[in-house]
Amino acid sequence: MRHHGRRVLCAGGLAAAASACNPTQSALHPAGEEAEGVAHLFWLMTGTGAAVWVIVIGITVYAVLGRRRPQSERFADRFILIGGVAFPTTVLAALLVVGLALLPAWTEDEAPDLRVHVAAEQFWWRFAYELPDGTRVETANEVHLPLGTTEFVITSPDVIHSFWIPALGGKMDAIPGRTNHLRLTATRPGVYRGVCAEFCGLSHALMAFPAIIHAPEDFAAWLAAEAHPAATTVDPSPFVENGCGACHVVRGISEAGSVGPDLTHFGSRETIAAGTLPNTEANLRRWITNPDAVKPGAHMPPFDQLADAELDALILFLGSLRR
Ligand code: CUA
Secondary structure, eight states: OHHHHHHHHHHTOOHHHHHTTOGGGOTTSOOBHHHHHHHHHHHHHHHHHHHHHHHHHHHHHHHHHSOOOOOOHHHHHHHIIIIIIIHHHHHHHHHHHHHHTTSOOSOOOSOOSEEEEEEEETTEEEEEEEOTTSOEEEEESOEEEESEEEEEEEEBSSSOEEEEOTTTOOOEEEOBTOOEEEEEEEOSOEEEEEEEOSOOSTTGGGOEEEEEEEOHHHHHHHHHHHHSOOOOOSOOHHHHHTTGGGTOOBTTTBOSOOSSOOOTTGGGOSEETTTTEEOOHHHHHHHHHOHHHHSTTOSOOOOTTSOHHHHHHHHHHHHTOOO
């Protein structure tokens, strides 16, 4: 019944409903415990709201069209007391209790399965995985998670952003000078989409990231591969000589600058420019020569002075950075 209801809603064509129909980025297609709670609350509130609406409209229609005969004062008093005070108080209190039960606990005693540090930047995502020995593996614009509980440690170096993976749960602000913690428990493997949910500048809407949920053993293999330095046989000199290393780290090749996204395993990523374009040679060419045309306000300068052969060599090198 509920699924039928969703299909009707999805067929509705309302803008709000339409955006909820992309299952990779929908709070109504939960892939985690917290998102399941939110989805249940949504359907409960929608159902309750619809029932109350039907009752109120029914009474209104009866009052307008029904047989008119005088009611006793006693009946009128009771009607107002029950229908106008007791009924809404009970319904709203019940919904409040259900909603409050979804709030996270004040204290979290159990250690999470994984801790991921998130820095929201204009306009991309820096992710760092905390290894058991305390060291960190940095990556960008694509988050991989195992089934189970992950604690996100969230901040921002520039303006306020908001970290949100709708399929996993609620959002959390990324605030400069402050560290926020968010725990999400993934229950269903798959590829989902995370976004920035707080207006943060010109390219706020171009600040997304794939969120890939793995079975635990697959995740361990991914993290081990991600922790390795770049393994490429392609000549890195176009990258090094054009100054790309002033902003981007490619572990094992250039580790000086880190104001931009880490590119160590860039070739294995699905998207470029933080979820903005598929990772293809043509898109990479567009991005490198004129980032502002792809993503207004991006801090990366245009590299339109590169000769064609040099640009080809640079794209070849970046594409070879595979896990
Ligand atoms: Cu970052 Cu909106």
